[in-house]
Amino acid sequence: RTTPHGPWAYLKLAGGCDRVCTFCAIPSFRGRFASRPLPEVVAEARWLVGSGVRELVCVSENTTSWGKDLPSGRRGQVALIRAFEGIEGLERVRLLYLQPAEIIPELLDAMAASPVVAGYYDLSLQHASPRVLARMARSGGAERFLRLLADIRARDPQAVFRSSFITGFPGETEPDVDVVEQFLIDARLDWAGFFPFSVEDPTPSATMPDQVDAAVARARRDRLTQVAEAVAADAASGFVGRTLSILVESVTGSQAVGRSYREAPDTDGEVHIAGCDVPVGQLATVRVVAAEGVDLIAEPVIVPGPRA
Structure with missing residues (x-):
């Protein structure tokens, strides 16, 4: 192994x-x-x-x-x-x-x-x-x-x-x-x-x-x-506007790159996420805002926390 x-x-x-x-x-x-x-x-x-x-x-x-x-x-x-x-x-x-x-x-x-x-x-x-x-x-x-x-x-x-x-x-x-x-x-x-x-x-x-x-x-x-x-x-x-779960694979500053269920590694496109603070290896919930060719552009979905 x-x-x-x-x-x-x-x-x-x-x-x-x-x-x-x-x-x-x-x-x-x-x-x-x-x-x-x-x-x-x-x-x-x-x-x-x-x-x-x-x-x-x-x-x-x-x-x-x-x-x-x-x-x-x-x-x-x-x-x-x-x-x-x-x-x-x-x-x-x-x-x-x-x-x-x-x-x-x-x-x-x-x-x-x-x-x-x-x-x-x-x-x-x-x-x-x-x-x-x-x-x-x-x-x-x-x-x-x-x-x-x-x-x-x-x-x-x-x-x-x-x-x-x-x-x-x-x-x-x-x-x-x-x-x-x-x-x-x-x-x-x-x-x-x-x-x-x-x-x-x-x-x-x-x-x-x-x-x-x-x-x-x-x-x-x-x-x-x-x-x-x-x-x-x-x-x-057709994915623009959809909410997806993204496996984060790299983070540079506030920019993250990962894949949803639609992208296999090595062969398919990627999902680029702006303003993402989710670490590598974790899942980010995002909303797709645009498509560039076969790649998707997304932004994080903010989950409201409990009221103080």
């Missing part, structure tokens, strides 16, 4: 992967999916919180597979969430790398109802064209993914979403890119990342026909990034 140096830390739930995505070499060097047992995960979580961590960012190659190789099965994911809720001092849990094809309703119900699990849904989509997804050996497509988003929003109206997409996968055409662009507009993702396809040995995609020129893949990435940034900025502006 490495002693954490801030108010948040990664917590590994599992290793390896059983999926056979044609672009990914992870199964070849990390092996089959192996869940860490619940007591082991909870013990490390308690240790991290005891070391000053207030937010746990749970990671694995496929978090929605957690428990499938344990006696509890995938429904053990609910017990995992309940265990997190019982850890005193733990303010927020963030579940990353949710595989749409493996999400069970019980997990969505537990996430939406939990007082500690962030309403942050990091969905592993990779593309929106069913044709390209099939070549990736993945299921789904724009229509199915939109139904999933609607299902989550029905449970958790304040849900925020992140996903990543590959551009220039072998055989991808301009109409396939059009599908992704329309999906981004319809899905209203809060965060999206785009990566041009790169050959990874030994994977089936490395020898597929119809390889897309690298310059074309980069151009498609840039095109979709522009669309996604506009969608993300619009989503951020």
Whole structure:
């Protein structure tokens, strides 16, 4: 274990992967999916919180597979969430790398109802064209993914979403890119990342026909990034006027920077707070007064004290 140096830390739930995505070499060097047992995960979580961590960012190659190789099965994911809720001092849990094809309703119900699990849904989509997804050996497509988003929003109206997409996968055409662009507009993702396809040995995609020129893949990435940034900025502006709980991560003078449930560390935006005297590692209640791109600008909410 490495002693954490801030108010948040990664917590590994599992290793390896059983999926056979044609672009990914992870199964070849990390092996089959192996869940860490619940007591082991909870013990490390308690240790991290005891070391000053207030937010746990749970990671694995496929978090929605957690428990499938344990006696509890995938429904053990609910017990995992309940265990997190019982850890005193733990303010927020963030579940990353949710595989749409493996999400069970019980997990969505537990996430939406939990007082500690962030309403942050990091969905592993990779593309929106069913044709390209099939070549990736993945299921789904724009229509199915939109139904999933609607299902989550029905449970958790304040849900925020992140996903990543590959551009220039072998055989991808301009109409396939059009599908992704329309999906981004319809899905209203809060965060999206785009990566041009790169050959990874030994994977089936490395020898597929119809390889897309690298310059074309980069151009498609840039095109979709522009669309996604506009969608993300619009989503951020929708938070103006809202009251949020912010985990303070740095303080300079009277200026603080932190994150709400909508921002994962390392990848997303930040919340900038003027006139904040809350120390690092504590939660500040703020009101959002403006959005600058994907970042939020906020001011502290003053809680009246008792009358003298």
